[in-house]
Amino acid sequence: MGSASLEERVKELEQVCRSRGLPLTIQRRAVFETILERDDHPSADQILEQIKERVPDISRTTVYRILDTFVQLGLITKICHPRSVARFEPRIQQHHHLICMHCEQIIDLEEDRLNGIAYPDVRRHDFQITDYHIHFRGICSGCRSRAGGAELPD
Ligand SMILES: [Zn+2]
Ligand SMILES: [Zn+2]
The missing domain is CATH 3.30.1490.190 (Ferric-uptake regulator, C-terminal dimerisarion domain)
Structure with a gap:
């Protein structure tokens, strides 16, 4: 996932959220940390599955919405290819x-x-x-x- 450490990336998330006036909720932080931990380009459902271990009451809709927000903010990348569900990754370069x-x-x-x-x-x-x-x-x-x-x- 590039050279920035997990800690640096979480700081980046904090800064971006603050500058956009978005509250850094437990859910947002958990989604971001989960995607940072993986380098296999997971789908939203795979992220949801993993995150439920930490935040059991998080809904599918919330995870999907948070992922879309992160993509729009340039914090993560969304990969689309034909005949397949969208996949996500923390690498933005x-x-x-x-x-x-x-x-x-x-x-x-x-x-x-x-x-x-x-x-x-x-x-x-x-x-x-x-x-x-x-x-x-x-x-x-x-x-x-x-x-x-x-x-x-x-
Ligand atoms: Zn194969
Ligand atoms: Zn990649």
Whole structure:
């Protein structure tokens, strides 16, 4: 999850909440700390499951809403890819992903040369690009070995 320590990231959360006038509730703190502890790009439901150990009465709606708030505040990243539920991660700096099309595992990929790609000219779409990251799709090693090296069906 990058170089900032858990403590530093929680401080960042406190600052952002204060500057936006958002109360730093137990629920918000718990969601943030839970996502910081994981590097496997969990879904909202996976975060909910883990958080219930600490905050048993938290609702699904609350977790979803808090995650969306954090994404809007730039505190976490939301990853969407076709045919799959949204996933979340604490890393906000640009990086890329290897996505297994079989088990949906997401692996972080750092490669400097992928970070400086010139944006395409999209003026005719009247679209404003703000950033990008690249998904490389394929089959992870675990799924390949389970399949005995054969190509997996879709
Ligand atoms: Zn896999
Ligand atoms: Zn990632």
